[in-house]
Amino acid sequence: MNKDELTHHEFSQFAQFLERQCGILLSQNKSYLVKSRLMPLVREGNFGTLSELIKSTISNGQARLRDRVVDAMTTNETLWFRDKYPFDILSNTLFERYAKSRKRVRIWSAACSSGQEPYSIAMLVQEYKQRNPGAFPAGVEIVATDISTDMLARAQKACYDPLSIGRGLSEERKQRFFKVAADKHMELVPNVAKMVTFKLINLLDSYTALGQFDIVFCRNVLIYFSPKNKAKILQQIAACLQKEGILFLGASESIADLSKSFTLVRNNPGLYYQKNTS
Numbered sequence: 001m002n003k004d005e006l007t008h009h010e011f012s013q014f015a016q017f018l019e020r021q022c023g024i025l026l027s028q029n030k031s032y033l034v035k036s037r038l039m040p041l042v043r044e045g046n047f048g049t050l051s052e053l054i055k056s057t058i059s060n061g062q063a064r065l066r067d068r069v070v071d072a073m074t075t076n077e078t079l080w081f082r083d084k085y086p087f088d089i090l091s092n093t094l095f096e097r098y099a100k101s102r103k104r105v106r107i108w109s110a111a112c113s114s115g116q117e118p119y120s121i122a123m124l125v126q127e128y129k130q131r132n133p134g135a136f137p138a139g140v141e142i143v144a145t146d147i148s149t150d151m152l153a154r155a156q157k158a159c160y161d162p163l164s165i166g167r168g169l170s171e172e173r174k175q176r177f178f179k180v181a182a183d184k185h186m187e188l189v190p191n192v193a194k195m196v197t198f199k200l201i202n203l204l205d206s207y208t209a210l211g212q213f214d215i216v217f218c219r220n221v222l223i224y225f226s227p228k229n230k231a232k233i234l235q236q237i238a239a240c241l242q243k244e245g246i247l248f249l250g251a252s253e254s255i256a257d258l259s260k261s262f263t264l265v266r267n268n269p270g271l272y273y274q275k276n277t278s
């Protein structure tokens, strides 16, 4: 067998392990993905073969190795103001609802990857406050979480290479919110960066400790999970949302019949989900 090949049984065991750890489902035709994502770790850790790496990961309980493997298997694709419409709805419709609140407004970016989603929200808050002096008198808190320690570390740095900066950010926002750093990187200005707090959270675990939110972004992550895990996560998110709280999913994701806790609200050209009152 080649160094990068797995038996049917090894692949199934790894798929079960991955779903237990982070919810991601791997169908049998995804063996190319396992190879391409894990072979660099095989070489780096001198495991000899992919099969050896997978055996060690599953059996020896080393948290560091397990986290690296899960990290490598997650898809971290993201960009600024992704899909545009959730951010337009936030800034043109929803902020108005919360702008006079005497309580701090809390927003959660539940799978934040390298930070573009929560920082896009933070930029919108700053822009809204500039247009509406006195808005959000008790402040806005943005909590951003992810399962990947690597992504969280990148997000916390708030410093992006030219390729990431070029994806979804207008020239005007680039000028307003970033300053030039070393190696053509751009660094987010501190007053926007400090609006976001990052935490390590696995969506399969409990997150009641995060407290209650007014708005949750849980975008482009449930798509990788089984209906059972999706339903469980949606139930937990509903429990974290205030009465009539708002949930944004990714453009290709929907609640369908997985949860009865939300009502779909159309706000053309986009949509969001609102938590039901009872």
Ligand SMILES: C[S@@+](CC[C@H](N)C(=O)[O-])C[C@H]1O[C@@H](n2cnc3c(N)ncnc32)[C@H](O)[C@@H]1O
Pocket (backbone or CB within 6 Å): 021, 022, 023, 024, 074, 075, 076, 077, 078, 079, 082, 110, 111, 112, 113, 114, 117, 145, 146, 147, 148, 151, 201, 202, 203, 204, 218, 219, 220, 221, 250
């Ligand atoms: C495709 S990115 C989406 C980023 C952003 N929400 C967006 O829409 O641009 C998916 C993120 O989900 C994270 N993720 C995967 N499984 C997770 C889990 N069980 N708990 C928390 N985050 C998870 C990955 O690490 C990755 O950063």
